[in-house]
Amino acid sequence: MLPDYFTLVNGQKVPSVGLGTWQLEGGKGYSAIKHALQNGYKMLDCAFAYYNQEVVGRAIKDSGIAREEIFLVDKLANTWHSAAEKNLELTLKSLGVEYLDLWLMHWPSPLNHHGNDPKTPKLADGSVDFEKDWDYVKTWKSMVELHRNYPEKLKSIGVANFGVKELEAIIEATGVVPVVNQVELHPSCNQQQLFKFCGDHGIQLVAYSPLGSIGSPLLQNEDLAGIAAKNGVTIPQCLISWGVANGWPVIPRSTSFERIDQNLQLVELSKDDLFEITRIGSQNKHRFVTAPWHSFAEI
Template sequence: MTQIPTVKLNDGHDIPQLGFGVFKVDPAETERIVTDALEAGYRHIDTAAIYGNEQGVGAALAKSGIPRDELFVTTKLWNSDQGTQSALDAIDLSLEKLGLDRVDLYLIHWPRPDLDLYVETWAAMEQIRDAGKATSIGVSNFHVPHLEKLAAASSVVPAINQIELHPTFQQRELRAYGAEHGIAIEAWGPLGQGKYDLFGMTPIADAAAAHGVTPAQVVIRWHLQSGIIVFPKSNSAERIGENIDVFGFELTGDQMAAIDALDAGNRVGADPDTATF
């Protein structure tokens, strides 16, 4: 089986650097698709309450027979559940759906600065961790001012900040802040969510041809070599297998630099400063 490298988090726990995401995976198909991912060698699964597919993830995990200590499971607190009691109730519901007594990582999904509840919610996340319901806690889609507001109110630094990140939107300020403060960076939408012709871009296409791999494999490899935790998603067993088969080649310094140069501030998802869903 593929040996996936791990990243050491600021709380001392390890996270597999390459995982499998289930954003927009049909709940009715989730068990089958996650089963395919586990059979391909993935042990890190990323879901969220709002995805509606935690139950399917849990069913696949249970059916797999893989020991719990070999799995890394992430879920996320949805915006409508921010606030102390709501967050405490939400983790219990997620654990029930997943069929687990704890998750390895629990994230605040969005800051929702208009609600101004994320600092209170972070205190609840600490309670959740201390109760053993989440091994590590972190955030998603937090900008530097959001992180600084947490830091002013709590000595607990998020283990992870999961953010939109792909070659034309590289989030260098957030990555630098994370490096300075010990916050590991995870990329969602690492392949651009198909919203632009990422795979046709010359540095990516050329690297794929040079190594005899797919453009998607090149982009995943770029994330890994950049020190980013990444979890591509696919409904296709063939592509699920391809996306984990990225450890037999290494991008050269020139190839990495050429992809780095694609950064264009091209956000394709919602802006955390203004998102109100």
């Protein structure tokens, strides 16, 4: 039986499937989020850098679902690392909520808070404009302090897009272990070394892009199509269920009501099917999410 939720080291329960809100903007995004909440979703994955927090907040309010029934995740933006407290205040105000269940450092990449772009500031030569005299360890220290000072506003803190090297650095510097590390995670980016490290340190991996991102070859894979047909489900349902079966929550994104509903319906895959999905991914290794401000370790 696949779990409905995963329990973090601090006792918080994270739903096994949430709705990613990247690019869920305007009326279509509002409708998708509201529909998801009214049809069983208990987790929303948001970020300041998505620039849609007002839409998310309005959908939460209009859904009729009580705030305490929603596991709400948001992320500290790259250009706000040196002004974390203000970013938190703006986030809560924009969402129209009093607290976050989980606040993540979106990337281990502090960018110039006073640069020429709110998302990706650039220098005159076109290179990324990083914050001077600042690093992600300082950012983590700020988040730890905010968590200690405002437990009523932050239930938990964690990170995203961190590799083993970055995790070791913040743990060594502070002694505080993030409860979650949200990363790209699917059969073609099956980060077993990172998964083992996180498991050994009580860090829950959470999978974004669990289908392999928009236009993923996995969605057209004939072998995966065969597994899906045999189980009477879709390829996305197989990929989402594969992730949950392997030990992590997943946060697929869609604006289609039909796909939103399908993504919440997990399927019990056989051991052979799970092994085959892993094998298919291992033969087609690929990381879909890249960023000019961060270099990933090899998968």
